[in-house]
Amino acid sequence: MKYLDEYRDPVAAQRLLEEIRKTSTRCWTLMEVCGGQTHSLLRHGIAAELEGIVELIHGPGCPVCVTSQADIDFACELAQREDMILASFGDMLRVPGSERSLLDVRTAGGQVQVVYSPLDAVRLAQKNPQRQIVFFAVGFETTAPATALAVRQAERDGVQNFSLLVSHVRVQPAMESLVEAPDHRVQAFLAAGHVCTVMGYESYESFVERYQLPVVVTGFEPLDLLEGILACVRQLEQGQARLENCYARAVQAAGNRAARDLVQEIYQINDRAWRGFGVIHRGGLELRPEWSHFDARLRFEKSELPVLENDACRSYDVMTGQLKPTDCPEFGKRCSPDSPLGAPMVSSEGACAAYYRYGVPADNTT
Numbered sequence: 001m002k003y004l005d006e007y008r009d010p011v012a013a014q015r016l017l018e019e020i021r022k023t024s025t026r027c028w029t030l031m032e033v034c035g036g037q038t039h040s041l042l043r044h045g046i047a048a049e050l051e052g053i054v055e056l057i058h059g060p061g062c063p064v065c066v067t068s069q070a071d072i073d074f075a076c077e078l079a080q081r082e083d084m085i086l087a088s089f090g091d092m093l094r095v096p097g098s099e100r101s102l103l104d105v106r107t108a109g110g111q112v113q114v115v116y117s118p119l120d121a122v123r124l125a126q127k128n129p130q131r132q133i134v135f136f137a138v139g140f141e142t143t144a145p146a147t148a149l150a151v152r153q154a155e156r157d158g159v160q161n162f163s164l165l166v167s168h169v170r171v172q173p174a175m176e177s178l179v180e181a182p183d184h185r186v187q188a189f190l191a192a193g194h195v196c197t198v199m200g201y202e203s204y205e206s207f208v209e210r211y212q213l214p215v216v217v218t219g220f221e222p223l224d225l226l227e228g229i230l231a232c233v234r235q236l237e238q239g240q241a242r243l244e245n246c247y248a249r250a251v252q253a254a255g256n257r258a259a260r261d262l263v264q265e266i267y268q269i270n271d272r273a274w275r276g277f278g279v280i281h282r283g284g285l286e287l288r289p290e291w292s293h294f295d296a297r298l299r300f301e302k303s304e305l306p307v308l309e310n311d312a313c314r315s316y317d318v319m320t321g322q323l324k325p326t327d328c329p330e331f332g333k334r335c336s337p338d339s340p341l342g343a344p345m346v347s348s349e350g351a352c353a354a355y356y357r358y359g360v361p362a363d364n365t366t
């Protein structure tokens with residue numbers, strides 16, 4: 001298979017659906033970790049096709065959704081400083097902070113610049129030497145290499161008015177935290193293929209051994225997802241718990257060595273607050289001490305204002321598979337993409353946004 005269309009071939013998809021139906025003797029509960037997979041499962045109707053055969057619950061793999069509210073509040077504060085430009089990926093702009101979003105700040109005259117890569121933020125700093133440029137570094141291990149590269153580039157070019165508000169998070173500790181909860185419902189995981197492209201999947205060996213849950217590395221196209229689901233169902237039916245890679249065209253066991261080395265050079269693992277989850281042990285990345293001169297948290301003062309969570313938002317329950325987005329009392333009422341109460345309704349990878357976008361009704365969702 002060489003071309004994208006081949007991964008959307010309806011005949012092959014029907015064959016795989018049939019195979020899953022034939023293999024499954026009961027309804028299994030699988031969690032797809034990544035929000036991109038959630039959108040693909042809904043957009044292509046896979047979740048609906050497998051209703052009653054496989055229940056797909058949606059995991060915490062939406063970086064915009066789990067970026068801590070304290071970090072969003074700090075980003076809003078920074079963007080209001082006269083000597084500052086806050087550079088961010090566009091999908092962070094509408095995520096609600098305690099009192100406002102970055103979009104609100106920009107509308108009120110704050111300096112928020114959308115960039116498409118961290119290196120754009122370095123160039124922005126070079127073009128605006130009279131201003132401080134802070135890049136809001138959000139994302140999983142997939143985006144960490146690019147922000148690490150920006151740090152290295154800024155160091156090489158002597159860019160002193162550039163820094164990062166690092167909010168990178170790590171997927172596997174969140175999966176561990178999720179299955180440590182006594183009421184978790186996950187029977188197998190579809191692991192996020194893009195994270196594994198960078199980090200590999202060797203570290204899942206110990207996870208599988210410890211928790212005795214199948215983990216199948218899975219891509220994002222319909223056939224990728226269906227093959228991943230079939231592999232999970234086969235293992236579950238045979239009473240097995242193994243690590244499998246169903247995304248071999250992109251993922252190798254050791255991942256991308258150059259990207260991993262770069263992340264290792266610039267970042268170290270830390271405990272990280274995840275929005276809705278609280279602090280996850282080893283759940284994030286921070287700059288190593290030798291790169292701390294690029295750390296916006298150390299360079300700029302933060303106010304002591306409290307973080308005000310919106311109690312009406314049930315994002316934790318949604319991102320741990322305890323609640324379908326459509327079962328949130330605010331879904332489609334006070335909370336919509338035009339007027340989001342929580343991050344999962346904002347992000348292009350958010351589960352609530354996916355249900356809203358693909359019109360999933362409350363009575364036939366999985």
Ligand code: SF4
Nearest residue numbers: 313314328335342352
């Ligand atoms: S529908 Fe809105 S309020 Fe409810 S969990 Fe999703 S984002 Fe939060």
